[in-house]
Amino acid sequence: MIIFSRISALGNHFRSTQKTALLHSVAPNIDPSISLLKLLELSIETRSLKLCLQSHAIAQRLGLTQHPLIAQKLIFSFCQFKRPFEAQLVFDSLLVKNAHICNTLLSGYGKNQFFFESLELFREMCYGSILPLADDFTFSVMFKILGDFGEVFHGRMVQGRGVKNGLVLDTVVGNSLMSMYGRCGCFDDSLKVFDEMPLRNVSSWNALISGYVKVKVNVESGNSSFYRDRLWDFVNEMQNEGFKFDAYTVSTLLSLCDGDSKSDDCSNKCDHGRELHSYVVKHGLDLSFGLDGDVHLGCCLIDMYSKNSKVHVGRRVFDRLKHRNVFAWTAMINGYVNNGEFDEALFLFREMQWMDRVGPNKVSLVAILPACSSVAGLIGGKQIHGFAIRMELNHELSLCNALIDTYSKCGSLNYATRVFEYECIYKDAISWSSIISGYGLHGQGHHAVILFDKMCLDGINPETTVVVGVLSACCRSGLINDGIRIYESAVTNYGIKPTMEMCSCMVDMFGRSGQLNRALGFIENMPIKPGPSIWGALFCAAAQHGNSEMQDLAYKSLIRLEPDNSSNYIALSNLYAASKKWEVVAEVRKVMRDRGLRKLPGCSWISLNSATHSFFVADKSHPDSDLIYVMLDELVSVMKLTYYNPDFVYMMEVLE
């Protein structure tokens, strides 16, 4: 055995064929079945399908295929290598099958998404007379498979069978049953199992908390404070019973410290996150999870800090990781993207490949796309698209959806449509929503409406985001009748509760077309309390159509709701400036000053020769500023000469 452990300890320093040769040379007189078992273990350890196939051939040559342990290892290996049919052949050729072997194949079916085969095998183990009776392992594997497939109906039947067999009370089986219920969104069932378990461990608590998180996510828009309080009650109870958090507990809880969620106080969430980080460091949890351990928790921490606008703290976690896999790199890149630090994200995307030799996966490409489009324009999106094609990922749903969005935001509705039509084979609500918003963005409201109707006919039920997309498309293109029809259908036929965004689209739509009274009527009958976006839309429309009474009404409501938003004052100031009422402009500016409000200037940017230059209005900071303004003057002259629209000339004069 010493020889074997030494060979195994050689680990990845040898290629599997070298190891095989070594094995034969040092252990020629060992029982061949033991050598073969060791070879199979090596094949799994080194992820070598070739070695697995060789072992199978050797087993057949030596007549060892009926050896129970060898057969079990062969089945396990074939399933690991995504060769379930070969595993099945080994299984079928066995004259005697023990429960260990049956459970291995059952687990392998699960790993290879063979749902019906797993159900059939389970059935034979429960009701048949040929196979051995299902044991505790059988049940826990089965619950995992049913959880993976979201098959709670079958889950209940299997649980019933387990009760009859007296096995569900086992801790691991109970945990896997709880997990199945949790993943299927049946928290109450999970809690019931938890309550009835005679012996619990940390994993039981973790299963409960994970299930609870899932329920909480589903009701995020509802009464989440009730759920949040109960969750922390569970956590306290767990500690009071003397259970210590493990890495699973911490990572689950970290996912709740998410500053994006509006229902909770963000700083409070980040405090929880920092406490958990301290816990990890204090208890050495980051080292307790094998080689990959610190990466796993590291990802959760990076994500937590990024979502709480503390991406630089996340970066410190990242820099201290001993091993950085694609998850860690992607989490960090994503953190930068979500915090608007696109250059750093792009830099890391290159570093990941050139410094750490870690290839991006589908998620990395989806994560980096917004950075490409923001910094480099269309070309960046095309590069990632090319990357995806080379990696044969271009038909993946999430990537297609991200590409549709990126292309349409970068000005190429043509490319977006091509991805939607030809590459996005399986379309979901997000695919439709992205392309519909794309058409809206490009002023092609009519086409957006056609696509929306087609989506409904295809059996995809609209939800809030896509309705907002199509309504804003109608609004931009002045398609009032379509807008009203879609709004009413969404509310009455599809049971969508009107949101602030949907309502402001409607107000904007009526307002832009000059139907200001209709817009006001809509506001008065809205099912939710009108917010700033509603009054802002009415204000702009009233200003555009010269209705000072309506404008005043909207403006007062706006200032009442948002007395400290500088944009509101700027909008008013600009409006009076356009009609050259300078004394009113001065008055508004004074109010702003008195209230200590300042408007952050917006900036523009341009990509030239792979470098991005950003600039503010009247910016003179560039070293070639003089030359740039000379060129701008020339361009404006050329434009004036070729385009005689009085409004345009006026705008150019204002700009000058």
Next chain:
DNA sequence: GTAGGGTTAG
């Protein structure tokens, strides 16, 4: 041979 946590898209 068994349970649980990680990065993504409107």
